[in-house]
Amino acid sequence: MTARPLLAVDGIAKRFRGLRAVDGVGFDVPQGGIVALIGPNGAGKTTVFNLIAGVYRPDAGRIFLDGADITGLRPDQICKAGIARTFQIVRPFGGLSVLDNVVVGALRQTADLAAARRAALAILERLGLAAKAAQPAHALTLPERKRLETARALATRPKLLLLDEVMAGLRPVEIDGMVAVLTALCRETGLTILLTEHVMRAVMALSHKIVVLHHGQKICEGPPAIVARDPQVLRSYLGSVGRHGGGVAVPC
């Protein structure tokens, strides 16, 4: 582990018309690590992603990538700085083929179309979408679209990948497959991942560290085994079961 974290989030906050969606959240993502950001629905996970990815400018706090202050940069500048993200509500380029969706990402690294195609195809291969390469993206099923989100983001060859619930709707075998792909990527390429996920099976298998959000605040942070036993975490999840009709996961 390097001394300096790849991503350092320091006291970021974001309000939406009085609602404190993210309220002074800070955490580090170590170089090469996989960190999970979890919490009940509406806890502020996606908003944290949007703050890091430059969709919103934080009302307070700072964000550093590799020690450089990236607070307030535009989304395209954030991507160029080395952070790629997926969208929880998928945003495929519907009229383009699956391959071309990923080619758009790969063109970040090279202007050579043939090279971008090769890179894109290799990534599709890896994520099990190669057979669908020629199909229009709007013809994919939702789990496939989530994988396409991941493929497209990976194609930009980021230092840090932000994955927002890419495993929702996957069957357990598919989840294990995805977990294997992501761990292998981190091992082979030194990729760092920050992910949000309600699928605890994936969170426990993947993450070196878990950060728990509740009502926009960080309530717990630590290795999976510790976090899963934290009473406050359990309470926030159980408490939310009633409110959200049992739609959330219970850790462990």
Place this chain on the structure above:
Amino acid sequence: MRAPFSSLFAGRPRRAPAALALFVAAMAAMPLVAGDYLLSVLILVLFAAYLAQAWNIMMGFAGLLSIGHALYIGIGAYASAALFVHYGTSPWIGMLAGVTIAALAGAAIGALSFRFKVGGVYFALLTIAFAEFTRILADHFGWIGASSGLFLPVANRATSDVWHLRGAPVMFYYLLLAAVLALLALGRLLLGRRIGYYWQAIREDEEAAKALGIDVFRCKLAAVTLSAGLTAVAGVFHAFYYNNLYPETIFAIGRSVELMLPAIIGGLGTLFGPILGAFLLTGLSEALTNATADWGIDGLKQLLYGLVLAIVVVLRPDGIWPWIAARLGLGAAPHPPASRVPPSARERSEGALPQGQP
């Protein structure tokens, strides 16, 4: 590895270049067999094709709706014609001036809109506003003849002076044909490069495009600037073919709307759609004019024309070219825009997902 690759190029089989060669040969030979009337109609077709192609770069490739493209035609026409009338400047030099001014105008309108996040319909309204504003300015601009018009000395139709664009219609025919083919080649080149991919990404989903590192502002600006500059070229030919210019006709909204139709009918975002659409619509318009002239009912032509447009749009919302191309085994041209999946269906399937199990 092989399967997806080969199926990707299935859209571009050997038949396509042969069909293109046949089309070019037929168009090149046309003046040898066509009479004056047919040639004049074909010139209208080529004007329409060129303008729709230039407009398609914005709307078809990048998803930017301009309903003010008459502005750029007018700028090209007036710049070259005024320079010719006042100084005897060659229209090719005038074209340089017209294209530059039009490109700058496009860039200014684009920069203003995109900087202040004016998008979609509001952007379209703004393009209309600028065209109208310029029309009113031109109405009071004495140097270009104001509202009473600007006239070029009538051409000597016997000899063709290409340098001064004075000559027979057949000269304009070949110049326009060359322009249409050049735009076809340019379109293909652009779609195969980074900028083409980026435009299409922006057209499909701007937020997702940004997240992939695309500088949306710059890419959109490039599309408007290029489209505007190219449109001005048609304005130059227009001025020297018709020899008269009036602000209220050259800058008319009607012209802006009309020039979009071949691209929409033919297939937005496709390379050959605007050309096919120009043939169909110009042909339809001529046929209806001839047919309804005998009946003497006012407005019947417009009514029928509108009816046919409506039917085509309902039956072939992606345009006629992708459909025909598939039938002829030419493969659909690159990528039709806009997924036909309603966003509501997308949200529903998202919401229906189990939110995770322990």
